[in-house]
Amino acid sequence: MRRFRSDRAIAALMIAPLLLLLAFCYAVPFLGVAQWSVTLPEPGVGQYAILLTDPLVQSVFVRTLRICLVVTLVSVAAAYAISVVWVRGTPMQRILVEFCILVPFWISVLTRAFGWVALLSNRGLVNTWLQSIGIIAAPLPLVRNEFGVIVGMSHFLIPFAVFPIASAIRALDERVLLAARGMGASRTRIFWTVFVPMTRSGIIGAALIVFVFALGFFITPAILGGGRSVMIAELIYLRIFQSPDWGLGAAISVVLIVAVGVLMALLFRLVNPRQMV
Known part of the structure; x- marks a missing residue:
């Protein structure tokens, strides 16, 4: 003792x-x-009252929530498909998928954001190619809007969602799948009624991780949004460094940090951290 x-x-x-x-x-x-x-600028909770009454601040919060939810859905869905191939694919498929998962970690978020600008801008590769083969007559608005922000954020966050999902898939008891197959269930039914529910912990963990990361994104929305899809982190920057309105910027920061703390507490309550490694 x-x-x-x-x-x-x-x-x-x-x-x-x-x-x-x-x-x-x-x-x-x-x-x-x-x-x-x-x-700041005077003692009291007036800055927090502004958060509840200012239409501009409320619109930014709503936009941030909307973008984060869409990015979470897209990232988790893509990560699930990637994880299935990574864990249950052929050796060559696993090597290729693992390479595609790890390479993005070697590229900075700034480089990736400008890469998407080069692809999606009016004179970018995507619009130029679509116009050259006659599919579109005028460039599509793929950047300086929420679509560009969602694409860039999802591309950055998919690798983070892969790991908890892949961990849950690896922990799956293969005998349950064999039993369902032996009882005559089709592959589709096994996937949706057995495989997906048994990997629920990985899905929840990936969704919360992606959502928490997305809440604090700054560089990607600033570049791909072009100032037209301002999110919370960018609003904090504008209030602190350009307005300046330090009190309101600080109040928004406190709300954001508390929200992230609550989500992280929920993550560790619903999912065992060891299952996400």
Whole structure:
């Protein structure tokens, strides 16, 4: 018993510097931002009241929620298909899929955003190709709108959604699928009534991870949205650095951080973190 307590004390001492560093780097700045939200430009909760009454702020929150939900749906659906091939495909398919999953992590978000601009702009590769073969007469508006933002964000977030889903698929008991097949169920029915429900934890984990990441996106919406699809993170930047309205920007930041904290708590409550590795 004494040895056990001694080991716990040593472990606590070893992890204490990391906890102190995290507190200094995250908790202290957050407390400072929270203080701004109730002291600037004057003491009170007036900035939080603006969040509930200002049409501009409300429209940004609604747009952010809409884009995040669509991006989550697209990313999780694509990641599920990729994960099935990665886990249950042929060796060559697995190598190819693994390569396609890992390569995006080597490319910066800024480079990827400008890559999509080169593809989707009015004079980009997609519009130029569609016009050259006569499918369209005028360029399609594929950037500087929500469509471009959704495409860029989904492309960035799909690899993050693959890992929890693939982990859930690997943990699937193959005997259950064989039993369903032996009882005469078709492949389609097995997939929708057995395979998908048994990987629900991975789907939930992937959806929450993607949604949390999407809430704080800044670079991709700023470049592909062209200022026409402002999301929460960009609104915070505008209020802090361009308006300037530090109190309102701080209030929006606090709301965003609290929302992310609630979602992360929900993630760890619904899904075992070990299942997402």
